[in-house]
Amino acid sequence: MNQNALHYLPIFTTLLSVVFAYVILNRAKSRNNAPHLLWWGTGVILYGLGTFTESWITLLGWNPVIFKTWYIAGALFGGAPLAQGTIWFLLRPRTAKILTIIFLVFASVATVFIIASPINYEIVEKHLPNGDVFVWQWVRLFSPFINTYALIFLVGGAILSAYRFARVFRKSENLIALDRFMGNVLIAIGALLPGLGGIASRMGETQWLYLGELIGIVLIWIGFHLNIRRRDQQQLQS
Secondary structure, eight states, X not given: OOXXXXXXXXXXXXXXXXXXXXXXXXXXXXXXXXXXXXXXXXXXXXXXXXXXXXHHHHHHOOOHHHHHHHIIXXXXXXXXXXXXXXXXXXXXXXXXXXXXHHHHHHHHHHHHHHHHOOBOGGXXXXXXXXXXXXXXXXXXGHHHHXXXXXXXXXXXXXXXXXXXXXXXXXXXXXXXXXXXXXXXXXXXXXXHHHHHHHHHHHTTOHHHHHHHHHXXXXXXXXXXXXXXXXXXXXXXXX
C-alpha cells in the first residue's frame, strides 16, 4: 500500500469506531450503565473523533479548529478514556473515582492550553496534522503523561487480566477463561499500536499512525468480543 492510500485509512477507522461505540454503549445500557462500559464507549467515541478529524484534513484540508480537535481527541486523550474503563473494571470504586478526578483535572488544564496556543501557519501541511505547528511547543509535553497513564492502566490492565485468565485455563481448561485470555492479549496489542504510530507521527511519518489506529481498533474490538461471547451464550442458556 502506497503512502497516499494510507492517508485515507482514518475514514474506515472512523466508521468502525462509530459502530463499535454503539455496541459498547448499548451493552452499557443493558447493564444499568456500568461505569467501565460507559468509559470504554466514551473512549471509542473519542478515538473515532480523532480519526474523523484526520479524515477531514485528508479530504478537505487543514484548518485550526479541526487540527486542535484532532490533537485533543487523539494525541492528548488517546487511550486514556479506555484506560479509565479498565480502572473502573479492575479497581475499587473509591480508587477509580480518585484517579478519574485526577485525570479529568489534568486533561482539562492541558486542553485549555492547547486551545489557546497560537499556530505557526508557515509549517502547516495541507493534508496532514502535525503537532510541530504549535507555537507553544511545551503544550505537547502534556500528552506523554496522559499516554503513559493510559499505557499503565489500559495495556497493563489487559496484560494482568490475560495472565490471570491464562492461569485459570491451565488449571480448569475453562473455555471462557481461554477466550478472555486471548481477548485481553489482543486488547493489549491493539492499544499499543496507536502509541507506536504516534511515535512515528512525531518523526513526521503520520501515515503510520493512521495504520496503527485502524489495526488497533480492529484488535480491540475482537478482544472485546472474545471477552463477552461465551459469557453471553452461557447466560442465554441458563
